Amino acid sequence: MTRRLVLAPWTYSFIVALAMWIATTAYSGIGSAGSTLAAALAFGAFSVVIGTGQMLVIAAGSGNIDLSVPSVLTLAAYVSMAVMTGHDGMLVPGLVVALLVGAAAGALNFLAILLLRLPPIIATLAWSFVFQSFAFNLGGEATLKPPALLSAFTVWAPGGIEIMPLCVMGLTAAAVFVLRSTLWGRSLLASGQSEPAARLAGVRVWRVRLIAYAGCGTLAALTGFLLAGFSGGAALNMGDAYLLESIAVVVLGGTSVAGGRANAVGIWGAALFFNLMATMLNTFRIEAGIRLMLTGALIILIIAIVPKPRAA
Amino acid sequence: MSSIAAMSDHATNGTSASGRTATDLLEIRGLAKHFGAVQALRGVDFHLAGGEIVGLVGHNGAGKSTLTNIVSGSIAPTGGRFAFDGREPAIWSPAIAKSSGIRCVYQELSLATNLSAAENIRLMHRSLCGIGWRARARALVVATLDAVFPGHDIDPDRRLADLSIGARQMVEIACAFSQTDSAVRCVILDEPTSALGHEATTQLLAYVRRAAASGLALILITHRLNEIIEVCHRAVVMVDGRVVAEPETAGLTRTALVELMGTIEVPRQAGDRSAAGRQDRIALAHSGRDARDLAIRVAAGEIIGFAGLDGHGQRERLRAMFAAAENTAANGAAFVAGDRGTEGVFALWSIADNLTLRSLPSLSRLGLISLGAARRLAETWSAKLNVKAPSVDTPILSLSGGNQQKVLFARALASDARLIFLDDPMRGVDVGTKQEVYRLLRSEAEAGRSFVWYTTEFEELRNCDRLYVFREGRAVKELAGASIDHASVLEASFGGGDV
Numbered sequence: 001m002t003r004r005l006v007l008a009p010w011t012y013s014f015i016v017a018l019a020m021w022i023a024t025t026a027y028s029g030i031g032s033a034g035s036t037l038a039a040a041l042a043f044g045a046f047s048v049v050i051g052t053g054q055m056l057v058i059a060a061g062s063g064n065i066d067l068s069v070p071s072v073l074t075l076a077a078y079v080s081m082a083v084m085t086g087h088d089g090m091l092v093p094g095l096v097v098a099l100l101v102g103a104a105a106g107a108l109n110f111l112a113i114l115l116l117r118l119p120p121i122i123a124t125l126a127w128s129f130v131f132q133s134f135a136f137n138l139g140g141e142a143t144l145k146p147p148a149l150l151s152a153f154t155v156w157a158p159g160g161i162e163i164m165p166l167c168v169m170g171l172t173a174a175a176v177f178v179l180r181s182t183l184w185g186r187s188l189l190a191s192g193q194s195e196p197a198a199r200l201a202g203v204r205v206w207r208v209r210l211i212a213y214a215g216c217g218t219l220a221a222l223t224g225f226l227l228a229g230f231s232g233g234a235a236l237n238m239g240d241a242y243l244l245e246s247i248a249v250v251v252l253g254g255t256s257v258a259g260g261r262a263n264a265v266g267i268w269g270a271a272l273f274f275n276l277m278a279t280m281l282n283t284f285r286i287e288a289g290i291r292l293m294l295t296g297a298l299i300i301l302i303i304a305i306v307p308k309p310r311a312a
Numbered sequence: 313m314s315s316i317a318a319m320s321d322h323a324t325n326g327t328s329a330s331g332r333t334a335t336d337l338l339e340i341r342g343l344a345k346h347f348g349a350v351q352a353l354r355g356v357d358f359h360l361a362g363g364e365i366v367g368l369v370g371h372n373g374a375g376k377s378t379l380t381n382i383v384s385g386s387i388a389p390t391g392g393r394f395a396f397d398g399r400e401p402a403i404w405s406p407a408i409a410k411s412s413g414i415r416c417v418y419q420e421l422s423l424a425t426n427l428s429a430a431e432n433i434r435l436m437h438r439s440l441c442g443i444g445w446r447a448r449a450r451a452l453v454v455a456t457l458d459a460v461f462p463g464h465d466i467d468p469d470r471r472l473a474d475l476s477i478g479a480r481q482m483v484e485i486a487c488a489f490s491q492t493d494s495a496v497r498c499v500i501l502d503e504p505t506s507a508l509g510h511e512a513t514t515q516l517l518a519y520v521r522r523a524a525a526s527g528l529a530l531i532l533i534t535h536r537l538n539e540i541i542e543v544c545h546r547a548v549v550m551v552d553g554r555v556v557a558e559p560e561t562a563g564l565t566r567t568a569l570v571e572l573m574g575t576i577e578v579p580r581q582a583g584d585r586s587a588a589g590r591q592d593r594i595a596l597a598h599s600g601r602d603a604r605d606l607a608i609r610v611a612a613g614e615i616i617g618f619a620g621l622d623g624h625g626q627r628e629r630l631r632a633m634f635a636a637a638e639n640t641a642a643n644g645a646a647f648v649a650g651d652r653g654t655e656g657v658f659a660l661w662s663i664a665d666n667l668t669l670r671s672l673p674s675l676s677r678l679g680l681i682s683l684g685a686a687r688r689l690a691e692t693w694s695a696k697l698n699v700k701a702p703s704v705d706t707p708i709l710s711l712s713g714g715n716q717q718k719v720l721f722a723r724a725l726a727s728d729a730r731l732i733f734l735d736d737p738m739r740g741v742d743v744g745t746k747q748e749v750y751r752l753l754r755s756e757a758e759a760g761r762s763f764v765w766y767t768t769e770f771e772e773l774r775n776c777d778r779l780y781v782f783r784e785g786r787a788v789k790e791l792a793g794a795s796i797d798h799a800s801v802l803e804a805s806f807g808g809g810d811v
Contacts, residue, residue, distance in 0.1 A: 181683060183676045190669055193658045200647040200655055201670045201723065202638065260660050 009306045010254030010266025016302060017273040024280045036279055038162060042155070044271035045168040046223050046230070050242050051249040051267040052175050053219030056212040057120075058250055059179075059262035061192045064120050066213065068128035069220040069246050070239030072105045075135040076221030077234035081144035088149040095225060102221025103214045105131055110213035114206055136236060143233040150229035164226065175264035188212055192259030220246075245274060252302060273302075336398075337362045337498055337529045338383065343392035345378050352378040354553040355392065360498065365520060365530045367540030367561070370550035370573055371621075371770065371802065376533050379550070380500045383531075384416045385409035397497070413497030415488040417504050421480055425473040429453045429466060429483045437492040456486040460519045461512055481507040485516065489523070498529040505534060517543045535621055537566050537806055549573055570806060574798035595731050595762040596641060598633045605786040608633065610731065610762045615753065617776030617796075618766035618787075620805045625785035626766045627735060633764060634733045641731050646670055646724035650736035656720045657708055664690035664704035666719050670727040693722040698748060714745040721749055725756060732756075734765040738772060750775050770798060783807050 007015075021040075025033040050069055057066045080098035084090040105127065112123040156163045179185040187208045190198040198205055223242070228234040251257055252273065253266030277298065281291045340358040344351075353375045360366055368376045381387045382394070385406040393400060396412060416422075423432045430449040433456075434440045440449045450468045457464050466479050475483070481504065488499055501520070505513045520530055520543055532544060540547050541561050549557040549572045557572045593612040600606050608629070610616050618626040637645035649655035658666050668675070668686045675685050690704045697718040701711055708716055717737060724732050738746050753763060753775065765776060773779055779796055781789040781804035789804035 181681050183672050183679045183681060186665075186669065186672055186681065189660075190658055193660055194654065196655045197649070197658060198669075200634075200649055202644060202646070202673070202727075203669070256660075260658070 008254065010263045010269060012302055012306050013252045013266065013269035013273045016298070017269055017276050020273070020276040020280045024276065024283050027280075028283050034160075036276070038157075038160075040272050040275040040279060041162055041165040042230075043275045044268065045165040046227055047242070047245050047249050047271035047274065048168050048172065048267050049226070050220050050223040050246045051253070051271060052171060052264060053216035053223075054246040055175070055250045055253070055255050055262050055264065055267060056188065056219075057216045058247075058255055058257060059192045059259055060188055060209045060212045061195060061259040062257075064192075064209070064212075064259065065247065066106070066109060066124045066216045066220075067121060067243065068105065068109055068124040068131060069216065070241075070243045071128040071131035071135065072102055072217050072220040073224035073227070073239040073242060074234065074236060075105070075131045075138075075224070076101045077224035077228040077238060078135045078139045078144060080225050081146060081228055081234045082138060084147050084150075086145050086147050088147045091147055091149055094147075094150075098221045098225040099218050102217040102219070102224075104217070105221070106214035106217025107210060109217065110210045113213075114210075132236075135234075139234060139236070143235045144228075145233045146229040150225075151232065154226055154230035164230075169268075172264050172268060179262055179264065184208060184211060189260050189262065192256075192261070194260075248299065249274065252299065336360065337396065339393075339395040340379075340383075341393040343379070343382065343389050343394065345375075345382065345387065345389050345391075352553055353382075353389070353392075356550075356553070356555050358548065358555065360529045360531065362497070362527045362529050363524050364546070365524045365532060365544045367544035367547045368531055368533045368550065369535075369537065369540060369547055369569065371805075374550040374573075375553040376550055377502070378553075380416065380502060380531060380533065383409070383498075384414055384500060411494055413495050414500070415496055415498070416500045416502065417485050417488045418502050421477075421484050423472055423480065423484055423487065425480070426471060428471055429457075429468040429486075432472065432483065433487050433490055436487055436490070439493045452490055452492070453483070453486060456490040457482065460486055460489060461515050464512075477507045478509055478512065482512060489519075496528060498531070499523070500531045500533075502533045503535070504532070505536060505539060513539075535806055537569050541566065541569070566806075567803075570802050571799060574802050596633065596637050598629075598636055600787060602786075604788070606780060606788065606790060608764075608780055608787060610764055612730070612762055613757050613760045614778065615757050615763045615765060615776045617773045617779040618764070618782060619770075619773055619779050619791075619801050620782035622768050624782040624805075625787075626782045628785070629782070629787065630733055630735055630764060630766050637731050637733075641729075643728045643730055645731040645733060646727045646729035647733045648720050648724045648735065648737045650734075650739050652713065652716055652720065655735075657716055659709055661708060662705045663694060663699060663701055663708055663711070663719055666708045667693060667704070667722050667726060670723050670729070674728050689726055693726040694719070697722045697725075697752070718745065718749070721752070725752065730760070731762050731764070734763060734767075736766050736768050738767065738769065746772075770801065773801065781805055 021033070021037060024036055050073065054066060054069060057064050076098040079101050080094040083097045084094035109120075109124045109127050112118050112127065113120050116123070118126075154164050179189065187198070187203045190201065190203055191205045191208050195205055224234070224239065227238060231238065249267050249270040252270035253268075254263035255261060255266070277295060281294060286294070336359045338358070338360040340356060343353055343356040343358070345353040356375065356379060358379065368379070370376050378387065382389050385404050385408060388404070394404065396414075401408065424435065427435070430446060430453050433453045434445060434449040437449075437452070440452070453468045457466055461482050464479075464482060466475065466482060472480050472483060485501070485504055489496065504516060508516065517539060520532070524530055532540065534540060541564055544561050547559050547561055547564065547569060548555055549559070549569070551573060559569070559572065595610045595612050595614075597607065597609045600608070608616070618630060620626060634645055634647050658669070664687060667690045671689055672681055672686065675682050675689065687704070694701070694704050699711070699715050699718050699722070701715065708719060711719070720737065738749070757763060765772070767773060773796060776796070777792070779791040779801065780787040781791065781801055783805060788807070791800055791804070
């Protein structure tokens with residue numbers, strides 16, 4: 001019995017992320033290594049939160065995807081900033097309202113899919129316009145300022161340890177636990193593999209998917225809440241970057257687009273990869289056009305070299 | 313140049329009904345075909361002369377479709393001799409069969425539903441090409457339809473998807489009888505009347521007689537035995553891949569024909585399972601969809617069988633009962649699917665994950681699964697069903713089909729459900745596994761569990777206490793205990809005299 005070393009698909013993005021970190025450090029000196037990683041962790045944390053939500057939806061079965069995450073993120077940020085009006089004392093109510101907005105948005109997405117039999121890609125895209133226009137009516141072009149405490153929390157790093165990314169790692173651990181050890185997690189992965197088989201095994205498929213979409217909306221809202229604190233307020237275009245990124249980190253992280261296989265830890269590798277690559281290409285002073293091209297080429301390369309998990 | 317087969321003056325040799333003549337169009341000796349371990353044909357002799365109509369009858373899996381598929385070239389035999397028009401072809405394929413004049417009308421319609429009748433007939437006839445093909449194709453399909461089904465109102469330019477199922481069947485039949493450059497010599501009709509109304513059926517049978525009179529050879533497969541007796545010269549009865557009788561239809565009765573199909577009678581060995589004593593504890597009662605559809609009741613500890621020809625509503629009723637039981641029965645119900653690939657197996661998971669899914673609710677508290685208990689359950693039941701794998705962590709797809717099916721049985725049996733539905737779960741499972749599972753089912757039933765079992769194999773019905781026989785979407789007959797035998801099941805499957 002020869003045991004060949006086979007790396008799990010999701011480890012590849014960690015490896016590439018590490019390579020980029022080393023390349024950047026080699027270029028700009030060892031002194032910058034710590035700050036490069038710190039920045040990647042902080043920015044990456046937002047991608048991880050929104051990506052974890054997207055993962056739940058994608059794992060729920062072939063065709064399931066949430067394209068409304070950027071506008072849910074924006075809307076939740078606007079609503080919560082409007083509730084808090086910059087007062088630290090309103091922090092908890094603001095968070096709760098944000099999460100409720102997200103959960104409701106996710107539920108609306110799924111109800112459109114279920115009741116109107118729309119394909120998820122259409123239903124969530126349509127809702128995303130609605131959510132975006134709510135945000136526009138609520139705040140207009142103005143940036144709503146976050147409470148000082150929220151901004152302080154997102155960048156809080158006692159003794160150089162960043163607290164917010166650490167909390168997000170806790171979220172990842174929770175997601176791993178939910179997928180492996182809870183009834184809902186198992187039911188989600190079963191529904192994602194085969195809807196008829198899951199149904200015949202007693203799984204209430206639509207209820208499981210409703211929770212997945214609501215969870216995705218909630219996590220998009222949480223991203224919006226934190227991002228508004230981090231970046232100095234809610235702005236209409238704050239979610240734009242996260243549409244493709246939320247999907248890309250999930251797929252690069254080892255979650256199957258066909259559903260039924262989810263990987264929460266892998267999202268971190270992919271998120272770090274995206275952010276470290278941006279840093280690296282900035283450090284090398286590569287112009288924007290080339291940068292985007294390299295980004296695309298690298299994504300294709302990683303997915304191409306990852307062994308396909310269909311050997312069984 | 314287009315004409316219709318029945319009107320052609322081809323080879324009218326006026327062969328008498330039976331009798332092996334030198335002019336046999338089709339001559340088959342010792343034909344055998346196996347699919348893996350399954351022996352579909354075990355040495356079949358068959359002959360067919362021009363001008364003859366032969367009715368092919370037998371229960372599901374008797375080998376009728378295999379035989380006709382070999383004739384039409386879609387599958388190759390594994391043994392025996394085959395001659396068409398006096399020659400043994402070196403190679404035989406659907407294209408060669410078609411150019412030799414063999415046509416088939418399938419039960420599952422084989423036309424392109426996104427095209428019109430005229431366009432479909434163009435697909436069959438390469439010669440309908442060049443400028444004006446559409447007009448010629450339309451003329452051909454209308455002429456053939458008029459000949460077979462006078463007074464039909466089918467628009468040859470409408471997409472088939474927009475036509476009724478009966479009209480589609482009529483187009484399919486017309487396509488088979490249509491003729492352009494090569495002559496039609498032999499037409500195989502597989503359940504052609506199942507989708508047709510009374511009038512169209514009468515028209516078709518009359519046309520079949522006329523076609524035979526003009527020299528065409530026809531094979532008719534139908535479960536409506538009266539049609540066989542009415543129109544065919546000779547019936548060929550198949551049982552378990554063999555031809556067991558070839559009676560002339562003159563003077564033949566329906567009952568005699570049914571008896572011929574049930575010639576292999578194995579004594580019932582179900583033992584002394586006394587289900588009658590448990591009839592007081594009803595696990596599920598499910599009413600039919602109308603007055604002619606029997607209500608089905610399942611008592612605790614009872615094994616109920618669903619019999620009848622495949623596709624007569626057993627599967628639909630099973631699912632409806634499962635859905636009802638899930639909501640009403642204590643601890644719900646469990647389901648063992650026969651279509652493993654799409655309805656049973658979770659392809660990305662291990663044996664343990666596949667086996668425990670149905671039991672997870674009872675192994676959880678507040679939504680948290682007890683992983684240790686789940687693993688013990690998987691190991692216990694994997695051992696109990698003798699699943700052959702290194703460990704319960706083995707991916708399910710690396711198992712053989714039979715072992716995958718055992719895991720699906722284990723999923724249902726390990727659960728807390730008292731009512732278990734089986735949807736023909738033994739297809740493609742080897743004999744040894746079957747015997748193991750039958751024993752387990754009986755001991756589970758002794759312990760008070762109830763089973764509702766749809767099977768396409770008659771032998772499996774011997775494990776049942778009571779049967780419901782299905783015909784044309786309804787449960788039409790209840791058989792219990794000693795009255796379960798092949799003949800009564802067949803009698804009920806083929807219905808009373810007037811079907």
